[in-house]
Amino acid sequence: MTQLIWFRNDLRTLDNSALAAAAAAGPVRGLFIATPGQWQRHPMAPVKMRLINKAVEALAGHLADIGVELDVAVLEDFAAVPAFLQGYCAKHQSEALYANREYLVNEMARDSAVAKALTIPCHFLHDSLLAPPGAVMTLQGQPYKVFTPFKKQLKELLLSAPPQVRPRLKGQGTAAAPVPCFSDPQWDPMLAPWPQDEEAALVAMRRFVVEEVADYKARRDFPSQEATSRLSAALSLGLVSVRQCLWRLLHEHGDSTWDDGSGPGTWLNELIWRDFYQHIAFHFPTVVKGRAFQEETDAIPWSSDQAVFAAWCEGRTGFPIVDAAMRQLVQTGWMHNRLRMIAASFLVKDLHLDWRWGERFFMAHLIDGDFAANNGGWQWAASTGTDAAPYFRIFNPTEQGKRFDPDGHFIRKFLPELQRLDDKYLFEPHRYPGRLDYPQPLVDHKVARNQTLALFKAIKEA
Ligand SMILES: Cc1cc2nc3c(=O)[nH]c(=O)nc-3n(C[C@H](O)[C@H](O)[C@H](O)COP(=O)(O)OP(=O)(O)OC[C@H]3O[C@@H](n4cnc5c(N)ncnc54)[C@H](O)[C@@H]3O)c2cc1C
Structure with a gap:
């Protein structure tokens, strides 16, 4: 019997809520499902698809280091996922499924269909944001439609319960199975400047927070200066967690992280914009369906x-x-x-x-x-x-x-x-x-x- 961890936009072993929960329950087997047809229709950039492929290859190696095998399936789209998972879980005698939540309409519909199709318990955990949708609401229990009060309340929440980063998992190393190619290798030259795995993403994040963030407020608007973190791709694939970013900010810059006027505080505000738009897409799904908010x-x-x-x-x-x-x-x-x-x-x-x-x-x-x-x-x-x-x-x-x-x-x-x-x-x-x-x-x-x-x-x- 194994616990199944299904990786999606969380392609890392460190500080990964679903992986930690699965590992606490017993021996773990990992799975990543590529859905190139779905991605192309959305439309995902070919270079992003290539980065995902590279990040999954790297993830297989990092998981092997802690004794977890990663399988990679290539399906046409989300519709094929529930039936595939039924067969997969039966074959590998999975006891439970663990995954980190995604908050967009299609992703949530896919996860509901999976939970319905499987007979084993499915645990979908909050992981990708500073606070999950629903945790930052007005006094009337409504979602915020304006950033500034949202930010204020989220910061209060974070101050009262600063993020904890999970300890590194340990395990007996094993060999990683080869990962299939589900993207076009011709995009590789464009990937060179970007972190392609969790280690590179962590190094880039630490370097930025230690060396650059103090000047972020003054320099971030000048495109020739390369003064922003360039972590957006790593954050969107979950090579680094937003908790790791905040934890590092607090570790290096202490209370100035909470000050809007400082470099670290300005950068934290950008991370909060990331949360804000995810909350908006969750609470107002018509924006995901091509409608204007107004x-x-x-x-x-x-x-x-x-x-x-x-x-x-x-x-x-x-x-x-x-x-x-x-x-x-x-x-x-x-x-x-x-x-x-x-x-x-x-x-x-x-x-x-x-x-x-x-x-x-x-x-x-x-x-x-x-x-x-x-x-x-x-x-x-x-x-x-x-x-x-x-x-x-x-x-x-x-x-x-x-x-x-x-x-x-x-x-x-x-x-x-x-x-x-x-x-x-x-x-x-x-x-x-x-x-x-x-x-x-x-x-x-x-x-x-x-x-x-x-x-x-x-x-x-x-
Ligand atoms: C028209 C438009 C389209 C955008 N499309 C995307 C997109 O597809 N993906 C994306 O990650 N960001 C998008 N942004 C936000 C922002 O431009 C990028 O996050 C940022 O340029 C990424 O560079 P960085 O990692 O150096 O950011 P930094 O300045 O170092 O900021 C740190 C992180 O905060 C987050 N962030 C920063 N600004 C925003 C913002 N305004 N909204 C949400 N999150 C933010 C990102 O995760 C970013 O990596 C868009 C902004 C505009 C105006």
Whole structure:
């Protein structure tokens, strides 16, 4: 008889609630189920799928070190999971199933179907967030729709019960079975900068918290400075736990972690945004089904100009900071947070395209693609979400470039055609009197801005 631990977005052996619970109950066997068909439909970026494959290979090795075997199954989609698990549990005489909870609609439906199909006990544990959905509610017992009070209450909760990181599991080492390939190896070169297993993720997290986080507040908005943790992909696959992050913050920086004005406190706030959007997706599942949180904004007649959308996707809008951002995304699978806000705002408020088009394009390219964070970020930028930017606050893409890439290092890195352009023209290349192999601006920002205001005003008045 064995305890089955089913790994999903928690590809680590350290501080893993489900693994710890399974190990406490008896000998453990691990399972990972790849569902490439489901992932492609969502759409998961191929580079993210490749990272998952690499992380599962590494997990097999880490589990073998503590004497746990990992099986890897490749199924088309979630629908095939319950029947597969019935057969698997019978074959391996599993006594109980353990897994860490996921909070999105399809994932929860899959888990319910599994619990119904199996005759053994299924334990789904809270693990991936600082606090599970339902733990941070208003006095009236309602979910928060605004970030700041959510953050305040979550911090009080964490202060009263600081996170505990589970001790390392011990066991007799064994050999790891080979892991099948369920992704495309051609994406490997793009993976080089990213932690691909729990050890690398921990090293990266510790280095950031020890060496960088003190300056995070001052430097995090400048894309050329590489001043953010770049842990988003590791957090989204669970190579590192958010508890490990908070524990390390407290260990290195003590009480300044709770201070919003400090670097550690600012970083903690970002981790809390991650929780916030997961809670929103859990409590308001219509956002997961393609609806705007502020439903009246679904009546906005967005443009459906495919050519304009293609120009945005390919970084050919004529606005250097937007184009450099989009090329960073397509070339590296990642985009800096400030640029995600600028590129998203531009798609919606300058090009008047549906934010869902941008949301989908980001998911299809991001190595850290996370449905709740991506949806939350897009709805924030589009002024359709919970804690949305007010619709009349519209980024000026030229001014954003000047402010956050003042010496043009980032723009020049991703737009080689502007590399030699004088600083004077870098943010407005269309003013350059000579010839340039760079497009004219797709829109006049002032005109586009007024159109956006009119679109939103009409909806709000209606
Ligand atoms: C339009 C848009 C789309 C986004 N899509 C995603 C996405 O698919 N996946 C994703 O993880 N983040 C997304 N974000 C949030 C944020 O841009 C990234 O988490 C961040 O850029 C990752 O870099 P980092 O790890 O260096 O972050 P850091 O600045 O070091 O922050 C630490 C961690 O906090 C979390 N975090 C930070 N900011 C946010 C935020 N605004 N919302 C939720 N979590 C946050 C991430 O897990 C991040 O790794 C999006 C933001 C916007 C505006």
